[in-house]
Amino acid sequence: MPETATVMVVDDTPTKRYILSSWLRRSGHTVIEASGGEEALTLLAAQHVDLVVLDVRLPDIPGYEVCERIKADPATAAIPVIQVSANAITVADRAEGLERGADAYLAEPIEPAEFAATVEAMLRYYRARWRAELMARRLAGLAEVTLRINESETFDELLTVAVEGSAELLGRYCGTLALMPDGRTRRYRARPGERAAAAPAGPDLLDRLSRMVQREAARTHVFTLHAEEWRGLLPDVRIEGSSTGVLCRTKNSEAPLYLGVEAEPPLDTDEVNLLRQLGQELALAVDARRAYAEEHTIALTLQRSLLPTRIPEVPGLQVAMRYQPAADNIEVGGDFYEVLPIDERVLVAIGDVEGHSLHAATVMAELRHAMRASFIGQVDLSASLDLLNQMMRRYHPRMTATLCLVLIDPATGEIEVANAGHIPPLFSGPGCAYHNLGNLLLGALPETYTVDRLKLPPGGTLLLFTDGLVEDRHISLDESMEAARRLAEVVEDDLEEFADRMLAAFGAREDDVALVVVRRDP
Numbered sequence: 148m149p150e151t152a153t154v155m156v157v158d159d160t161p162t163k164r165y166i167l168s169s170w171l172r173r174s175g176h177t178v179i180e181a182s183g184g185e186e187a188l189t190l191l192a193a194q195h196v197d198l199v200v201l202d203v204r205l206p207d208i209p210g211y212e213v214c215e216r217i218k219a220d221p222a223t224a225a226i227p228v229i230q231v232s233a234n235a236i237t238v239a240d241r242a243e244g245l246e247r248g249a250d251a252y253l254a255e256p257i258e259p260a261e262f263a264a265t266v267e268a269m270l271r272y273y274r275a276r277w278r279a280e281l282m283a284r285r286l287a288g289l290a291e292v293t294l295r296i297n298e299s300e301t302f303d304e305l306l307t308v309a310v311e312g313s314a315e316l317l318g319r320y321c322g323t324l325a326l327m328p329d330g331r332t333r334r335y336r337a338r339p340g341e342r343a344a345a346a347p348a349g350p351d352l353l354d355r356l357s358r359m360v361q362r363e364a365a366r367t368h369v370f371t372l373h374a375e376e377w378r379g380l381l382p383d384v385r386i387e388g389s390s391t392g393v394l395c396r397t398k399n400s401e402a403p404l405y406l407g408v409e410a411e412p413p414l415d416t417d418e419v420n421l422l423r424q425l426g427q428e429l430a431l432a433v434d435a436r437r438a439y440a441e442e443h444t445i446a447l448t449l450q451r452s453l454l455p456t457r458i459p460e461v462p463g464l465q466v467a468m469r470y471q472p473a474a475d476n477i478e479v480g481g482d483f484y485e486v487l488p489i490d491e492r493v494l495v496a497i498g499d500v501e502g503h504s505l506h507a508a509t510v511m512a513e514l515r516h517a518m519r520a521s522f523i524g525q526v527d528l529s530a531s532l533d534l535l536n537q538m539m540r541r542y543h544p545r546m547t548a549t550l551c552l553v554l555i556d557p558a559t560g561e562i563e564v565a566n567a568g569h570i571p572p573l574f575s576g577p578g579c580a581y582h583n584l585g586n587l588l589l590g591a592l593p594e595t596y597t598v599d600r601l602k603l604p605p606g607g608t609l610l611l612f613t614d615g616l617v618e619d620r621h622i623s624l625d626e627s628m629e630a631a632r633r634l635a636e637v638v639e640d641d642l643e644e645f646a647d648r649m650l651a652a653f654g655a656r657e658d659d660v661a662l663v664v665v666r667r668d669p
Contacts, residue, residue, distance in 0.1 A: 152197035152270050155179045157187040157213070158231075159206050167200055167231070170259050171266065184208030188216060191223050198269055203232035203244065211247045218248035225276065227269040229253060278417075285421055288316040292425065296432045302327055305436060307343045309406070309429045310335040316425070317418055319408040322390075324353055325433055326402040328440050348381070353402050355380060357394060366396045369423055371410055391419070393426035397434040404430045459486055461493050463557025467642035469662040471650055473503075473615070481507040481548065482613045482661040483515050489522055493557065495665055497611040498550035498569060503659075510543050514589075518550070528552045528565035532589070532596040536567070539590030547590040551611060553665075560603045560667055565596050570617070570628070575608040575635040575645075575664075581628070606669040608638045608645075615658030616649070627653075642666055 154176045158164040161182075168178040179196065181187040184205045190196070199217065203210035210230055217223045227250040232240065236254035244252045251265050292312030299305035306325055314321035314337045322336035332352050337343040349355075359376070360368050370392065377386040391414050392407025406426040408414070414422065458466050466486055481500025486493065496518060500511040517538055521531040531552065539548060549569035555562045564572060566585025573581050582601075587594045603609060617627035634652050639645040642664045649662065 151175045151177070153177045153179065153195060154198045154200060154266070155181060155187060155190065155196045156200045157181045157184070157205070157210075158200075158202040159183060159204075160202075163202075163233075167262070170262055171200075174263055174266070176266075184210070184213040187213060191217065191226075196223075196226060197273070198266065199226055199228045200266075201228055201230050201249075203230055203235045203240070211244060214244070214248040225273065225280075227251075227273050229265060229269060231255065231257060282417060285316060285417070288312070289421060289424060292316060293428050296428060299432070299436075302433070302436055303345070305432055306333070306335045306429075307345070309425070309432075310343045311337045311341075313406060313408065313422070313425050314339045314341075317408050317414075317421065321406070321408045323407070323429070324348055324356070324405040326353060326404075328437055352380060353405065356405060357403055360394055366398075367393060367423060367427060369393045369419055372407075391422065393423050395426040395430035397430050404433055459488055461486070461488060461557065463668050464493060464555065465642050465666040465668065466495075467646040467664040469646050469650060469660070471615075471656065471660040471662075473657055473659050481511040482615065482659040483511050484611075484661045484663045485515060485518070486663065486665075487519060487522070489526055489554070491556065491558065492526070493555045493665075494522065495553040495555060495609070495611065495663055496550065497613060497661055497663055498548055499613045499615075499661070500548040501546055507546075510539075510546055510548070513542075514539070514548055514550070518552075526554070528554060528563055528598050529596045532565055532567050532586075533594070536589045536594060536596075540593075543590060547588050549588045549614075551585070553609065553611065555603065555609075555665065555667070557667060560605065560607070562601050562603050562609075564599045564601065567594075567596060570612065570614055573610040573612075573632060573635055574603075575610045575638050577636055579632055579635045581632065603667045605667055608635075608642075608664060608666040610635055610649070610662070610664050612649075612662040613658075613660055615656050615660040616653055616662065618658060620657070638666070 154171050156164055156167045156171070156178060158167065159182050164180055168180060171178050179190060181190055184207050201210050201214060205213065214228050214230060217226060217228055228248060229251045230244045230249040231253045233255035241252040241254065250269055253262065253265060292309070295308045295312060296305055299308055306323060310321050310323050318339050320338050322334060324332060324334055327333050332348040332350060333345055334348040335343050335345050360370050371389055373389045374386050377390065389410040390407045391410040392405055394403050394405050396403040404426070406422065406429055408422065458468060468484055468486065470482065481502060483498055485496040498514065500507050500514060514535060517535055518531060521534050532550065535550065539546065549567060551566045551569035551572060553562055553564050553572060564582055568585065568588025571582040571584055573579060583599065586596050617631055618624060619627055631649070634649060639648070646662055646664050650660065
């Protein structure tokens with residue numbers, strides 16, 4: 148807010164209006180004159196006014212009422228009003244004026260020095276109030292932008308929110324430069340109230356920008372670049388005028404991040420501090436998002452390294468396998484599957500160790516390898532599950548796991564099913580149905596695992612999946628399992644298409660999903 152102000156003088160006496168206006172102009176203020184209350188309210192609605200000098204006795208609307216209407220309108224409520232009068236000069240008059248909204252009350256005759264001092268005091272107070280309200284709005288805006296930055300799910304959304312929010316918050320053209328996870332530098336820019344636009348930038352642009360600023364700035368540095376300096380960095384971009392920006396680097400960041408705004412008019416101290424805070428918040432969010440992406444990649448790589456790398460060639464059977472990690476989980480899980488030829492038969496297994504952690508993944512690996520080892524000397528599903536149950540109870544007494552074993556003879560279609568607490572296999576196709584629920588999960592209590600003997604007809608399809616496919620916090624498990632059963636009543640000729648459709652039907656999941664589909668050749 149400027150030190151000189153725009154002041155409205157409202158008085159129906161031309162001579163008095165002239166005298167008050169001349170005193171104000173002598174102090175450097177801009178003066179708007181009105182001869183009545185209606186004219187004053189109309190002018191206030193049309194243009195910016197910093198202070199109103201208001202006569203109490205007006206020919207159309209009393210000055211007290213004009214003051215009340217100014218204070219009742221949110222658009223003008225903050226404007227200070229000084230009431231003046233040559234007639235209403237008693238203590239009661241002054242009290243009424245102040246009670247009805249006036250910020251000061253002067254009774255005539257008024258001394259020029261007293262009038263000027265009162266005007267400056269009112270302006271000084273309301274300038275301080277205006278700055279405080281502006282800072283409060285900016286801090287609220289900063290909190291909102293920071294919240295939206297931290298809620299962003301992708302790098303593109305994060306940087307778009309940051310540049311749009313910064314432009315709106317500071318009321319200036321804004322741009323940012325950031326190194327993306329793929330190693331490319333991207334430039335985002337936006338004007339207040341407009342959508343952000345993104346474009347590629349030179350691969351070494353951030354390094355060149357870093358070399359232009361003073362090196363004593365450890366992690367954050369605010370600086371101003373002129374248009375010709377920017378044209379040297381971005382020769383293909385038309386840039387007019389200077390810009391003030393902040394170059395931020397976090398402790399673990401590989402490259403700095405730049406956030407800047409146009410520097411005309413120059414930023415005040417509060418705006419510079421706000422820009423610095425926005426830059427730091429953005430750098431931290433980018434660094435966290437980058438670390439999350441790297442951890443998710445590492446977790447996914449580790450998870451996949453513990454699962455079969457290929458589908459084995461099994462004469463007489465078609466097999467499709469899927470593993471889909473949870474949408475918002477960077478930790479490794481305990482879901483696993485196995486397709487293992489054993490002489491003339493094939494073992495299909497699917498299981499899930501409780502929890503999401505490195506420990507769950509290591510227990511899953513132990514369980515999978517122990518299961519494979521259990522079939523070296525003998526092929527007995529019940530004995531294998533009993534051995535695995537003992538292993539879990541002895542070496543991992545506080546953990547449990549589910550496991551379903553299906554042993555298939557492709558030539559005859561004979562199958563054996565033993566289930567330790569897992570979602571039962573689903574015999575897919577017309578009239579499809581789940582198998583029996585099975586026995587207790589592994590690691591809970593001593594258990595005798597039963598083996599059911601069935602037959603898979605030529606062309607028959609068997610679907611096994613982990614609970615991540617159907618578990619949903621808002622839908623009962625029975626409903627989700629029935630939805631999966633209905634979907635499986637139709638099986639595509641291509642099992643890969645069938646597997647993809649089953650996954651797509653349930654969308655992004657909150658838990659990992661493992662899925663195996665087996666079809667006996669017609």
